[in-house]
Amino acid sequence: MYEIRIHSRGGQGGVTAARLLALAAFRDGKHATACPFYGAERRGAPVVSFVRIDDAPIKIYSQIHNPDMVVVLDASVMETVDVLQGLKEGGKVLVNSEHPQEFPGYTSYHVDLTGIALAQDLAIAGTPIVNTPFLGAAAKLGIVSFESVTQAIREMFADERNVKVAEAAYKELVI
Amino acid sequence: MLMISTGNKAVAAAVKQAAPSVVAAYPITPQTEIIEQIASYVAAGEVETEYIPVESEHSAMAACIGASATGVRTFTATSSHGLLYMHEMLHWAAGARLPIVMANVNRALGPGWNTWAEHTDAFSQRDTGWLQVFVGTVQEAYDATLMAFRIAEDERVLLPVMVNLDGFTLSHIMQSLETVDLGDFIPANRLPYAIDVKNPMGYGPMTGPDDYFRFRWDIERSMRDAREVIRETEEEFARRFGRKYGPAEEYRCEDAEVVVVSMGTLGKEAEVAVDILRKEGIKAGSMRLRWFRPFPDLDLKGREVVVIDRDYSFGFGGVVAASLKAKTGIECYNVIAGLGGQEVTYNDIADFVRDRRIGEEMWFGVSE
Known part of the structure; x- marks a missing residue:
């Protein structure tokens, strides 16, 4: 089982990112569950959501305490939240950032999801959409296939720019 | 069709296929997604349902009771305090032998204010005469909702059914869901003593001790018969759609x-x-x-x-x-x-x- 924890801020689409990723994994023929951790969070507060992907049906409903991978959709949450908490040894960290991030003991990746979204003018009420570009990055990291990513995005969104930003993130992420 | 769905949306998908004539509901976290989804089906003309947005859960159940008494299929959904606010009407629905189906998204009771999963809300309604089933997966939320209509409306039962799913843990998780081609799995609702809306009249509903006692015994007899109806329904579901369920x-x-x-x-x-x-x-x-x-x-x-x-x-x-x-x-x-x-x-x-x-x-x- 592959377990992913996504950190974001309320209103940024972190829950949708989890749902998109689960849907893409599901389109790959895998079993997948996506669950938000709903707290008393409000728009702008740090939030987490979870994705599990496996070849067998998934019976676990509790939160992910030891993820294989951590995704940070808003780098500013790292100022107040220990995003590495419980991350497995040698686990992956993907940060939405223009700049490389160093996490000793872990494999880190960065890609400017916000910049990619803004280049396509993809924003809701001024908030750049980072979850659909994130799906492109997830495909580049081999978590899901890029074909399933585009399929999942088209199932959930009519705006074709969402596919374009996924393509851009796929190209830009260096692995 | 194989898709990915939340628990709430799976319930809504089942309700759409059961196509109740009336849905009367009031929003409450974490159930709201169910009735939002049903409302959007109704707005898009995808289901022939009269959707009644009411001002409280007590009114939601009262509206369901009125609609169901005319012999039409009826559904609502609630959670926690919403369920408790219905309490008086829950007794009424069962006592009047109305096969209403309700999804209850299990949530803790305040104070302290808490929207997460707990089963005390449903258990606190255990003596109302409602059948209660609890589900463990998104697929089961869908399957149990379909079966609930058939069980409730069976002439040997004619009691309301509450389908319970864990708040957030199941209501908001996304899992795979396989919808079925329902066919005639749920026969048309035939209430033997429906109110005739074309010939309205009033009665004094006072019931003396002897008749009242017999009515109560009749509810318990139907509860006992419900075990067999549940078994038959779950067997028929497995025969048609391949998924097996039982009492545990x-x-x-x-x-x-x-x-x-x-x-x-x-x-x-x-x-x-x-x-x-x-x-x-x-x-x-x-x-x-x-x-x-x-x-x-x-x-x-x-x-x-x-x-x-x-x-x-x-x-x-x-x-x-x-x-x-x-x-x-x-x-x-x-x-x-x-x-x-x-x-x-x-x-x-x-x-x-x-x-x-x-x-x-x-x-x-x-x-x-």
């Missing part, structure tokens, strides 16, 4: 020496714990109780039993453990866990089994 879902129970009894999503998490315990040489099994009313006969003889109650009856004990003891005489290790959405993992459940002390009660994380 048993996992590795055949040779089990210790059985974990639980309800809702904890019952699926318990299966993971059972696999871990088996690897350690502990012959464990899991029994996820699905039906709470009518309460099923469970075969637990000769096994040690660990009951996880995601509920509590203050001054008495865990409701499931107490029910089990009353019905079977079995003394268990009663773990109170998961109240207000408390995190309970498969490792925790495995610990409950390893550390069991039969005859005792333990509040997870707070008592020794």
Whole structure:
């Protein structure tokens, strides 16, 4: 089982990112569950959501305490939240950032999801959409296939720019 | 069709296919997604349903009672305080023998204000005469909702059915869902004594002790008959659609020496714990109780039993453990866990089994 924890801020689409990723994994023929951790969070507060992907049906409903991978959709949450908490040894960290991030003991990746979204003018009420570009990055990291990513995005969104930003993130992420 | 869905949307998808004539509802977290989805089906003309947005849950159930009394299929959904606000009307719906189906997304009761999963809301309505089923997966939320209409409307039952799913843990998780081509699985609703809306008239509904007593006995007879109707319905569902359900879902129970009894999503998490315990040489099994009313006969003889109650009856004990003891005489290790959405993992459940002390009660994380 592959377990992913996504950190974001309320209103940024972190829950949708989890749902998109689960849907893409599901389109790959895998079993997948996506669950938000709903707290008393409000728009702008740090939030987490979870994705599990496996070849067998998934019976676990509790939160992910030891993820294989951590995704940070808003780098500013790292100022107040220990995003590495419980991350497995040698686990992956993907940060939405223009700049490389160093996490000793872990494999880190960065890609400017916000910049990619803004280049396509993809924003809701001024908030750049980072979850659909994130799906492109997830495909580049081999978590899901890029074909399933585009399929999942088209199932959930009519705006074709969402596919374009996924393509851009796929190209830009260096692995 | 195979898709990915939340628990809430799975319930809404089943309701759309059952196509009730009336849905009357009031929003409450974490149920709201169900009625939003149904409202959008109605707005898009995808289902022939009159959607009545009411001003409270009490009114929602009152509207469902009025609609159902005219003989039409009726649905609503609620959670927690919304369910409690319906309380008087829940007794009325069952007493009037109205086959209303309701989804209750199990949520803790305030104060303190808490929107996470707990079963006390449903259990506090256990004596209203409603049938209650608890589900453990998104697929089961869909399947149980479809079956609920058929069971409720069966002439041998004619009682309302409450389909319970864990707040957030199941209502908001995304899992795979296979929808079915329903065909004639749910026969047309035929209420034998429907109100004639074309010829309205009023009666004094006073009922003397003798008739009243007979009506109550008739409810209990139907509850007893409901066991057979549930069995038939679940068998027919399996025959047509290939998914089998029963009064409890048993996992590795055949040779089990210790059985974990639980309800809702904890019952699926318990299966993971059972696999871990088996690897350690502990012959464990899991029994996820699905039906709470009518309460099923469970075969637990000769096994040690660990009951996880995601509920509590203050001054008495865990409701499931107490029910089990009353019905079977079995003394268990009663773990109170998961109240207000408390995190309970498969490792925790495995610990409950390893550390069991039969005859005792333990509040997870707070008592020794």
